[in-house]
Amino acid sequence: MSTTELRSKSRLPLAFSVPKREDQHNEDSFHRSAKGIYALSDGASVSFDSASWARILVRRYTRNPEFTHEWLSAAIAEFRKLYDRDSLPWMQQASFDKGSFASLLGVRIADAGRAIQVLAVGDSLAVLCDGDRIKATFPISTAAEFTRSPRLICTNPTHNAFLDQMDLAYDLVADWTFRGLQQPALLCMTDALGHWLLSQRDRDSSPISILRKVRTPGAFARFVQEERAAGRMKRDDTTLIALW
Amino acid sequence: MSYQAEISRENPTCILFVIDQSGSMDEITEAGRSKAAFVADVLNKTLYTLITSCSKSDGVRNYFDVGVIAYAGSQVTSGFGGTLAGDIVHPIQAISENTLRVEERKKKVDDGAGGIIELTTKFPVWFDPKSEGGTPMRAALGRTIETIGSWCEQHPGSYPPTILHVTDGQSTDGTPEETADGLRQISTKDGQALLFNLHVNTGAGLEIVFPTAESDLNDEYSRMLFRMSSPLPAHLAKFAGDKGYSITDGSRGFIFNGDPQCVVDFFEIGTRPRLVADR
Numbered sequence: 121m122s123t124t125e126l127r128s129k130s131r132l133p134l135a136f137s138v139p140k141r142e143d144q145h146n147e148d149s150f151h152r153s154a155k156g157i158y159a160l161s162d163g164a165s166v167s168f169d170s171a172s173w174a175r176i177l178v179r180r181y182t183r184n185p186e187f188t189h190e191w192l193s194a195a196i197a198e199f200r201k202l203y204d205r206d207s208l209p210w211m212q213q214a215s216f217d218k219g220s221f222a223s224l225l226g227v228r229i230a231d232a233g234r235a236i237q238v239l240a241v242g243d244s245l246a247v248l249c250d251g252d253r254i255k256a257t258f259p260i261s262t263a264a265e266f267t268r269s270p271r272l273i274c275t276n277p278t279h280n281a282f283l284d285q286m287d288l289a290y291d292l293v294a295d296w297t298f299r300g301l302q303q304p305a306l307l308c309m310t311d312a313l314g315h316w317l318l319s320q321r322d323r324d325s326s327p328i329s330i331l332r333k334v335r336t337p338g339a340f341a342r343f344v345q346e347e348r349a350a351g352r353m354k355r356d357d358t359t360l361i362a363l364w
Numbered sequence: 365m366s367y368q369a370e371i372s373r374e375n376p377t378c379i380l381f382v383i384d385q386s387g388s389m390d391e392i393t394e395a396g397r398s399k400a401a402f403v404a405d406v407l408n409k410t411l412y413t414l415i416t417s418c419s420k421s422d423g424v425r426n427y428f429d430v431g432v433i434a435y436a437g438s439q440v441t442s443g444f445g446g447t448l449a450g451d452i453v454h455p456i457q458a459i460s461e462n463t464l465r466v467e468e469r470k471k472k473v474d475d476g477a478g479g480i481i482e483l484t485t486k487f488p489v490w491f492d493p494k495s496e497g498g499t500p501m502r503a504a505l506g507r508t509i510e511t512i513g514s515w516c517e518q519h520p521g522s523y524p525p526t527i528l529h530v531t532d533g534q535s536t537d538g539t540p541e542e543t544a545d546g547l548r549q550i551s552t553k554d555g556q557a558l559l560f561n562l563h564v565n566t567g568a569g570l571e572i573v574f575p576t577a578e579s580d581l582n583d584e585y586s587r588m589l590f591r592m593s594s595p596l597p598a599h600l601a602k603f604a605g606d607k608g609y610s611i612t613d614g615s616r617g618f619i620f621n622g623d624p625q626c627v628v629d630f631f632e633i634g635t636r637p638r639l640v641a642d643r
Contacts, residue, residue, distance in 0.1 A: 164419065168419075206484070210463075210466050211416065211424070211488075214416045218416060277475075339563055
């Protein structure tokens with residue numbers, strides 16, 4: 121691959137998102153920086169104001185992609201400042217105490233695609249492609265894995281204990297590269313689309329070629345609507361970041 | 365196959381608590397509180413947990429219709445007070461909006477930095493402890509039949525009702541077994557109503573948890589409560605097993621001589637019908 125082709129990957133990727141239902145708030149959040157850092161988060165609608173929690177996670181990641189326990193504590197502190205806990209009515213206080221949950225998928229593209237680092241907590245999916253072929257996915261590799269309850273990042277630290285058992289810079293990270301790929305592309309998506317993609321990967325028509333044709337927000341909304349109507353995609357907030 | 369219906373706002377399920385408030389419930393447990401006070405506390409906490417599990421950014425969603433039947437002396441009444449007292453079963457959103465009062469309690473929590481801090485937490489109360497008179501269990505189960513029979517007629521496609529019956533003594537208005545049999549015959553298309561029985565003790569005596577056979581039990585009273593209890597459906601059996609209980613094929617939703625932890629677990633297991641569909 122030529123240097124020119126690699127450099128072309130430093131532009132801002134396409135990003136589209138549609139809510140679960142038109143009249144409902146979208147709890148997915150994404151952020152792109154011109155420095156080649158992208159982040160995607162899927163706020164769990166069972167939890168308290170997970171949209172704000174997802175937004176804090178993606179903004180913080182694009183500012184500082186070194187995900188550590190201190191990073192997480194600072195993010196939790198920022199979320200807690202949004203509310204005066206003691207003045208909340210009992211029901212909101214209970215939900216606030218239980219915590220807000222969200223996934224985090226962060227991507228750093230360095231050296232014009234020669235080094236790509238993907239950080240993933242939860243069930244948002246990163247996909248490395250070459251043309252219409254899927255070269256790698258992270259952190260999930262089969263559609264069946266989406267039926268398990270994902271481990272998400274929570275504003276209540278007791279629910280983040282699973283991170284204490286991990287080496288955050290190793291266990292949550294995949295290192296990829298565009299080097300050697302003829303037509304490299306990188307996709308990041310929340311779980312409904314991730315499940316769709318992995319369940320369609322062995323079909324005659326590659327799911328990558330279908331996504332490649334989606335270039336506008338309107339086209340993305342129509343694509344999601346058609347796949348939901350056909351029963352191939354779960355009705356959920358659905359977001360795609362695509363670097364073609 | 366039964367007990368597969370997804371729970372949604374369009375197809376909620378019903379959870380009905382049937383609580384013995386007879387005189388013997390004032391006995392003090394090893395923890396230093398009366399059985400009535402302990403059961404009331406666990407019931408309030410269970411309602412709190414159910415409501416918060418239904419709370420979304422757009423408010424409380426009506427995944428559950430919840431009722432409380434209280435019985436003591438010669439009375440069988442709604443266990444709710446205030447504006448909820450007029451009926452047995454209410455959508456969970458109405459329950460969330462109609463507490464008797466909100467107390468403040470202290471609780472210790474992880475501060476996120478390796479320490480523990482004490483937080484003042486708002487604790488809603490719907491149900492106060494009472495304990496007086498006899499144990500009209502048969503009449504209470506009869507009222508339960510009327511309540512869930514009517515509910516099932518209105519919700520034929522829903523996950524069937526779950527009835528959690530808590531008692532500490534023997535019925536004083538005749539044998540309740542036939543009434544319980546009738547109760548378990550009521551069904552939706554997704555299966556028969558589930559009746560789980562909890563016999564609370566002050567701490568003395570061997571507890572028997574989710575038994576499989578009548579022969580596991582020593583006396584006729586406990587054997588009758590066993591016969592009155594539904595087998596645990598597979599998903600509840602798994603949940604009970606995950607909590608450390610020894611569960612085998614055919615385990616019934618019945619605890620005899622349950623200690624306070626059993627009371628907590630009984631409520632937690634019984635109020636986990638299935639995950640809801642539209643989270």
